Amino acid sequence: MRTAYRVETVRAAEAELMARLPEGTLMQRAAAGLAAACCSLLGKGQVYGARVVLLVGSGDNGGDALYAGARLARRGAGVTAVLLGERAHEGGLAALRRAGGRVTGPHDDPYGALAAADLVLDGITGIGGRGGLRPDAVPVARAARGSDAVVVAVDLPSGVDADTGEVAGEALRADATITFGTYKPGLLVDPAREYAGALRLVDIGLGATLPSVPDLEALQHEDVARRLPVPGAESDKYRRGVVGIVAGSARYPGAAVLAVSGALRGGAGAVRYVGPAGDAVIAAHPETLVHSGPPEQAGRVQAWVAGPGLGEGPGVSVALDQVLATDVPVLIDADGLRALTPAAVRARSAPTLLTPHAGEAAALLGVPREQVESARLAAVRELAARYGATVLLKGSTTLVCAPDLATPIRVNPTGTSWLATAGSGDVLSGLSGALLASGLPPLDALSVAAYLHGLAARRASGGGAPIAASDVAEGLPGAWRDVVG
Structure with missing residues (x-):
């Protein structure tokens, strides 16, 4: 599992480790890993004679x-440091000069070196930076990005917020980020x-000093495989879990078909x-148990999914009230979210799950959509706390947050921009509901569903082709096999 920690936690872990090590050890470890990563990005045999610019x-x-620049200079690279701060690290400057590197003064022109660079190291701000780049750094950063050089961020792209993922001003977009610890x-x-590019983690020995519970976590194949339901020898269709789906309308029958598709493959x-x-639904999936309603008369289920394609008729509130009155987990999506109140969710004893996109989340919170999109972590935390629900916030980064805010937020690492297509959320809702009905806890059900959903979309897209929501549903068995295989 990939884990992430806030700056305050990282600094405390570093301080604890530094107290036990000779002075400068952590910086040298970071510089060694950074230099090695730069060598690999330049290519074997391409370090000697390479032109490297450090934005310091x-x-x-x-x-x-x-220090990384000094290591590259000793391997034959031509290294120029462009000093952008009021002062630079004295030991690092001395090391670079000893290795034959060049240091620009405050009145030197950095743009010629940037135009000719093969690789640019962004060491402007790091994890303590807030509020975007300072005005004097902006033209240099733009020149770096406008060059043909590979731009490598040191620990974090300058101008982005390490804790929240917000970009409040101008930031330097990297091709790769080498992060430490x-x-x-x-x-x-x-x-x-989007500013970080390819990520690479350099181990500097922080593992033993970091808390066991991170702030964020991202599942990987083996984590998902451990959580997937596997039928036993004594399983039957009822023991495996029955999911109820309240979806679709005369105007949007496809939403019902897609939600059922996701559930059947989940x-x-x-x-x-x-x-x-x-x-x-029957025409597309004859194995479905169809009932005209109301939900309370449809038979026993282990979880409900309500909302996709319901429209805005008076029956929406009635159906929603009936599923919320049950004692099983309930997932509310799409049109069901419009009829929802915090009080209705908090009154339940069984878990409730909400799966909004940014626009729906903004409506639930009473804020502009742009605020949700620019501060996704804050938005998903606020939704989970206000509604007492487990929330999956869809989007370019899908986040899953439990109502207990001490639980790490899950960030989904799979997917493709081609998932931004009508009906893909309906498939995700059905898949999530099936995993709930099989017995997975809400946080696991949503994060595993998001992982498989994104993986299926990648498979269907085949590396970059347009896809439809039905393609995602059909790709779920293959994604499942990829994970367990």
Whole structure:
């Protein structure tokens, strides 16, 4: 599992470790890993004679860049340090000069060196930076990004917020980020994630000093495989779990079909569909148990999914009230979210799960959509706390947050931009409901569903082709096999 920690936690872990090590050890470890990563990015045999520019701020981040630059200079690279802070790390400057590196003065022109660079190291701000780049650093950062050089961020792209993933001003977009000790939340969450490029973690020995519970975590194949339901020899369709789906309308029958598609491929033993799109559902999936309604008369289920394609008629509130009155987990999506109140969710004894996209989340919180998109971690935490629900916030970075805010937020690492297509959320809802019905806890059900959903979309896209929501549903068995295989 990939884990991330806030800056305050990282600094405390570093201080504890530094107290037991000779002075400068952590910086040298970071610089060694950074230099090795730069060598690999330049390519074997391409370090000698390579032109490297260091953008150096006044903090330890600049020191890491200077020491790494000294290592590259000793291997034959031509290294130029552009000093952007009021002061630079003295030891790093001395090391670079001893290795034959060049240091620009405050009145030197850095743009010629940037135009000719093969690789640029961004050591301007690092994890302590807030509020975007300072005005004097902006033209240099733009020149670096406008060059043909590979831009490598030192620990974190300058100008992004390490804790929140927010980008409040101008930031330097990297092709790769070499981060030290542990991932930081901003590296995994948009919009900052888009500035980080390819991620590489350098171990500097922090593992023993970091808390056992991170701030963020991202599942990987083996984590998902451990959580997937596996039928036993004595299993039948009821023991495997029955999921009820309240979805679709005369206007949107496809939403019901897609939600059922996701549920049937999500490990449930049976799917009970309730709603007016029964004919469409049966035509597509004859194994579905169809009931015209109301939900309370449809039969026993282990979880409910309500909302996709329901429209805005008076029956929406009635159906929603009936599923919320049950004692099983309930997932509310799409049109069901419009009829929801915090009081209705908090009154339940069984778990409730909400799966909004940014626009729906903004409506639930009463804020502009742009605020949700720019501060996704804050938005998902606020939704989970206000509603007492487990919340999956869809988008370029899908986040899953439990109502207990001491539990790490899950960030989904799979997916593709081609998932931004009508109906893909309906498939995700059905898949999540099936995993709930099979017995997975809400946090696991949503994060495993998001992982498989994103993986199926990647498979269907085949590396970059457009896909439809039905392609994602059809790709779920293959994604499941990839994970368990």
